[in-house]
Amino acid sequence: xxxxxxxxxxxxxxxxxxxxxxxxxxxxxxxxxxxxxxxxxxxxxxxxxxxxxxxxxxxxxxxxxxxxxxxxxxxxxxxxxxxxxxxxxxxxxxxxxxxxxxxxxxxxxxxxxxxxxxxxxxxxxxxxxxxxxxxxxxxxxxxxxxxxxxxxxxxxxxxxxxxxxxxxxxxxxxxxxxxxxxxxxxxxxxxxxxxxxxxxxxxxxxxxxxxxxxxxxxxxxxxxxxxxxxxxxx
Amino acid sequence: xxxxxxxxxxxxxxxxxxxxxxxxxxxxxxxxxxxxxxxxxxxxxxxxxxxxxxxxxxxxxxxxxxxxxxxxxxxxxxxxxxxxxxxxxxxxxxxxxxxxxxxxxxxxxxxxxxxxxxxxxxxxxxxxxxxxxxxxxxxxxxxxxxxxxxxxxxxxxxxxxxxxxxxxxxxxxxxxxxxxxxxxxxxxxxxxxxxxxxxxxxxxxxxxxxxxxxxxxxxxxxxxxxxxxxxxxx
Numbered sequence: 001x002x003x004x005x006x007x008x009x010x011x012x013x014x015x016x017x018x019x020x021x022x023x024x025x026x027x028x029x030x031x032x033x034x035x036x037x038x039x040x041x042x043x044x045x046x047x048x049x050x051x052x053x054x055x056x057x058x059x060x061x062x063x064x065x066x067x068x069x070x071x072x073x074x075x076x077x078x079x080x081x082x083x084x085x086x087x088x089x090x091x092x093x094x095x096x097x098x099x100x101x102x103x104x105x106x107x108x109x110x111x112x113x114x115x116x117x118x119x120x121x122x123x124x125x126x127x128x129x130x131x132x133x134x135x136x137x138x139x140x141x142x143x144x145x146x147x148x149x150x151x152x153x154x155x156x157x158x159x160x161x162x163x164x165x166x167x168x169x170x171x172x173x174x175x176x177x178x179x180x181x182x183x184x185x186x187x188x189x190x191x192x193x194x195x196x197x198x199x200x201x202x203x204x205x206x207x208x209x210x211x212x213x214x215x216x217x218x219x220x221x222x223x224x225x226x227x228x229x230x231x232x233x234x
Numbered sequence: 235x236x237x238x239x240x241x242x243x244x245x246x247x248x249x250x251x252x253x254x255x256x257x258x259x260x261x262x263x264x265x266x267x268x269x270x271x272x273x274x275x276x277x278x279x280x281x282x283x284x285x286x287x288x289x290x291x292x293x294x295x296x297x298x299x300x301x302x303x304x305x306x307x308x309x310x311x312x313x314x315x316x317x318x319x320x321x322x323x324x325x326x327x328x329x330x331x332x333x334x335x336x337x338x339x340x341x342x343x344x345x346x347x348x349x350x351x352x353x354x355x356x357x358x359x360x361x362x363x364x365x366x367x368x369x370x371x372x373x374x375x376x377x378x379x380x381x382x383x384x385x386x387x388x389x390x391x392x393x394x395x396x397x398x399x400x401x402x403x404x405x406x407x408x409x410x411x412x413x414x415x416x417x418x419x420x421x422x423x424x425x426x427x428x429x430x431x432x433x434x435x436x437x438x439x440x441x442x443x444x445x446x447x448x449x450x451x452x453x454x455x456x457x458x459x460x461x462x463x464x465x466x467x468x
Contacts, residue, residue: 013402044410045417091414093373131373138411139327139367140418146376159405168247170428171393176278177372180325183279184374194404 004118004151005029006125008158008192010089018058018121020195024208026062028117029084035059036082037066038108041123042099047197055088079107082116089093089122089158092135096127097143109149118151121159125198129155134181134189136174148182152198152205153188155181160191160214178216187234189216198231203232237262238352238385238434240440242426244323252292252355253443254429258442260296262351263318269293270316271300272342275357289322304429313341316350322461323356323392330361331377343383356392359432363389368415368423370408371382385391386432386439387422388465389415394425394448410451422468423450432465439465 005021005028012020029035037059039051040110046054052068066086072078085108087095099105111129112118120128124134128151132143136159162229163173172180178189190198196209207213212224215234225234239255239262246254248388263269271293273285280288286302293300300320306312313319319342321329334340346352346362354362360369362385366377395405412423424432430443441447443456446458449468459468 009404011404013404042414042417043406045414094414094418133376134372136372136405138415139373139380140367140411141367141416142380146373159403161403161405167393169393170243170245170247171370171395172277177374180276180279180328181372181374183276184328 001115001202002005002113002200004112004128005120005197006128006152006156006200007119007121007197008125008160009194010121012195014131017054017128019086021197022062023096024199025074025119026196028119029062030065032064032084034065034067034168035071035084035086036078037116038069038087038095038124039094041088041089041095043090046090051088051090059086074220075102075104076107079104079111080172084117084119085111086119087124087127089124089131091140092123092126092132092137093139094147095123096132096146097141099127100144105149109151110185112149112151115218117229125156125158128152130187131155131186132176133185151199152200152231154234155187155200157189157191157216160193175216175222178222182216182218186218190231193215196227203213207231235349235436236347236434237349237436238346238362239354239431240362240386240390241353241355241431242359242394244355244426246429250286256296256430256435258431259353263296264297266318266351267299268301269351270303270312270321272303272319272321272329272358272467274303275322275326275329275364276323279323280324284322285322289320289355293320298372309336309338310341311336311347316345317368317392318351318353320353320373321358321359321361323353326357326360326366326371326372327375327377329357330366330380330382331375333361334378339383343385344404346383347468348454359390359392362386364421365389367419367421368412386434386465388468389419389421389423390432391425391450395425409450409456412456414449416452420452424465425450425456430461441465
């Protein structure tokens with residue numbers, strides 16, 4: 001029975017790390033006292049140790065210990081034995097490249113499909129989609145593939161950002177980028193605004209949070225769905 | 235004698251396509267009546283034909299005909315015979331992948347190093363750096379490599395955008411992304427604000443325009459340089 005949360009962001013404006021998701025994360029990891037933390041996305045280049053401390057500060061507040069995957073001699077075995085897993089945000093390219101180098105994609109996928117509770121935020125959510133072709137991140141390293149774990153039959157665009165009508169910047173808007181993606185890929189993209197998340201529980205797959213969520217599909221105008229919508233009926 | 239312009243953007247706010255660069259582009263292509271236009275970056279997914287029309291609307295105004303590279307039976311030969319070349323912006327991944335597929339990287343590089351006038355904007359500038367690891371674009375396709383043409387010994391970050399202190403969005407700022415790049419790469423990054431450009435002329439390589447330009451280097455705080463600065467002395 002699958003059991004995962006794929007969140008747009010770890011942190012919403014004006015709030016502490018994961019604070020807005022505290023109840024949902026406590027529910028996800030109910031009965032688990034220790035989880036494995038995947039620190040490879042290294043936001044702002046933070047070290048694996050420092051990043052694990054950030055995760056622990058939150059998880060200790062709900063009675064859970066988070067152990068950094070980098071601290072195990074055999075990371076594959078660590079994932080295979082994990083009772084719960086959290087992959088934090090940062091750089092999606094660095095995260096995916098590291099997972100490929102350590103040959104962790106398959107074991108991580110099997111764990112999530114097998115029902116081990118999984119939390120992903122931002123880059124940690126991106127890797128649960130079909131591929132990372134809709135990440136917002138800078139391609140600072142070259143992974144051997146853009147293919148991701150295929151836990152959900154979509155791609156995610158985390159931190160989805162509406163166009164700013166007052167902007168004088170001529171760089172492309174998020175929507176323009178995703179529409180460019182659709183010219184090259186026939187894949188549904190879930191544009192998850194900050195504060196929303198995807199919830200997978202058994203055979204159910206819904207979008208949760210307070211905001212609407214923007215959906216992009218080939219040959220359709222982008223459209224909005226309400227919290228609670230069944231993503232398998234898109 | 236090298237002769238190129240690598241611009242941050244084709245268009246600045248409130249102005250027509252390439253209008254702000256008109257004098258410089260006319261000077262760059264002086265004595266040339268026909269150039270080859272590389273349309274492969276396809277901004278917003280526009281077709282090669284439509285994009286070539288956009289380029290022509292501007293180039294006709296300075297007495298030059300732009301012929302789309304997609305319209306030649308042998309694009310390699312077309313580049314080799316070109317008297318001037320312009321690569322427009324759009325998606326850097328799609329542009330680079332197409333150049334690799336058509337085996338055009340080397341012939342394009344040789345033309346630019348040999349002195350054929352070259353204009354790049356945005357994605358067309360990115361490909362003149364060491365690699366595309368500092369593009370802002372979405373990785374909508376997977377190129378066989380991130381390595382670019384190595385015309386200049388740096389990477390470019392076009393459309394460089396200063397952090398917005400009033401933003402409530404928790405996605406990473408441009409500066410944070412480039413600092414993440416520097417944790418994985420020992421490469422100088424030229425953050426070119428919209429309206430500025432790099433000018434290569436013979437052995438000279440300068441930054442031009444009205445604004446300051448932000449430089450990112452390993453183990454240094456980011457810093458600003460003035461228009462006219464010699465980039466080979468960074």
